Amino acid sequence: MSNILEVKDLKITFDTYAGKVQAIRGVSFDLKKGETLAIVGESGSGKSVTTRSIMQLLSQNANIEEGQILFDGQDLVKTSEKEMQNIRGKKIAMIFQDPMTSLNPTMTIEKQIAEPLRLHQNMNKQQAAERALELLKLVGLPDAEKRMKQYPHQFSGGQRQRVVIAIALACDPDILIADEPTTALDVTIQAQILELMKELQHKVNTSIIFITHDLGVVANVADRVAVMYAGKFVEVGTVDEVFYNPQHPYTWGLLASMPTLETNGSLYAIPGTPPDLLDPPKGDAFAPRNEYRMKIDTEHQPPMFKVSDTHYAATWLLHKDAPAINPPAEIMARQKVYKEKYAALHTEGGAK
């Protein structure tokens, strides 16, 4: 699969009264055509900043200090605002978290869907209206002819998110960035929206960057997963690798702190809080919260260690001289599942 997007060593800071906040501290990744990459992490870890930088929607006080964002070979960091307007909404579209506030309350749904079509695809009013209707049917809005003449307040949260998705898909974007698109929705509605997104991705072959903090949602939608912490990717791998064979202690903590329906007794909680990125720690940013930290963690930032061709993790525990340790029981159970599964896949001729 070819890469539609390549982000190389991205560093972003924000000027604040207190000083420079180092929000993104060297992020590199690529996005393949037609895949869903989920970025997980806590608030403040830089997930949204990363994707907003792709859209060039960063606030005034943001500085891209270093790095490249290559979209179809074009570096978006160096692209002018005028050119960006031709990319944004057309080739790269975004779905925001809150369907209640991402629609214009004073415009009919039809007009809002038609807007990008008339802007980017030079459609006339009639054509745009027809396409808008098509899109609303595509996202499964019942009674679309009638509903497209209505205003956002006449729609429920799930319906609004369907409308937002219709707008995002209006111009058949190459990349769809979904920033917590289901966080504000009920579980049954969330399930519908996730099913819809997967179905549409299949139909139009869009690549999706899916930002969320819900690991259940990640397990559901992602082909690959990137775990972000304090402005860096700490682990990247296929969904099976990250869920069944996690290597980074932060990933362990995240997975173990979510109760499964079987969890009894005390829940594993990662101690402490994320570091202040005004003055990030010298070594591994996770070290102060890491019960497996070694001396080197407080001195040097770990590089990305290779686990497999698709799986990398930034933890000194993967260094050949690191002592062998036992991850939390919950994680060992997951790794056991992985080993069995992985062995099975190999005998089937290496399906993955």
Next chain:
Amino acid sequence: MADTKEKILEVRNLKQYFNAGTKNEVRAVDNITFDVYKGETFGLVGESGSGKSTTGRSIIRLYDPTEGEIDFQGTQVHNISNKKDLLTFRRDMQMIFQDPYASLNPKMKVRDIIAEGIDIHGLASSKKERNDRVIELLELVGLNPDHASRYPHEFSGGQRQRIGIARALAVKPKFIVADEPISALDVSIQAQVVNLMMELQASQDLTFLFIAHDLSMVKYISDRIGVMNTGKLLELAPADEVYNRPLHPYTESLLSAVPLPDPEHERSRKRTVYVPRESNGEEEKLREIVPGHFVYCRESDVADLKKKKAAYYANA
């Protein structure tokens, strides 16, 4: 689980209608009855619009119930008619709100937000005591002492929610209505807060009404769970029973929609869709199918539900 089954709260036939009597009448809570035992966590789950938050708000008398009775440790909450009694009642019952953005006064410093209850009830005899208590509470909820002199806008949603929790704990209440208290928090922080709530429950002898839509967390924290939909309590049972041996089709559809952090499970998960039944005139109400497990159903359903329940055990 509560050792002694002493009731701390009794809700009887609670109705909370908005625009009652007009054509815009909304039956947010429609005749629900349940008890909460001392020291337990009672989870109330449902989707938006199910009436779970309204139920919580009626219980703490943020609304005046349309009908029904709420008995809290002998206090007839629905009958409280003066400010003094309401104040006394709320010293014992506090609330943690859903929206961490709307529930903190943006003009107040965190110190004063947390200490508001301490001030109202005169719980600190000196400025130092007040301040020490605020710092203690901040640390309890995972914030730094120097956060006390900041304003709400300087915090993330998760941090704000922790301020809200500290505020509720400030008056040392006996009962806390927690309305989606962790929905806005990060996963790692959710676990911290849930563990904290459970620790506090044990050490401070607290009882929780835990309102949420995150079913896995509700199961984890709750002793018993009530499932609400369109203002009605459809199922009420111990947490394990609701999750492992649900009887109402709505509960089953809700559980089937929850994504779990397990890719293999997600690939095979089949979602069932709940289709409400047409009324046939027969009375529907909460009926006890087996001891402790209640389902909103018709008299004619009871035999089938008993069989369904027995089948769970037979297949196990």
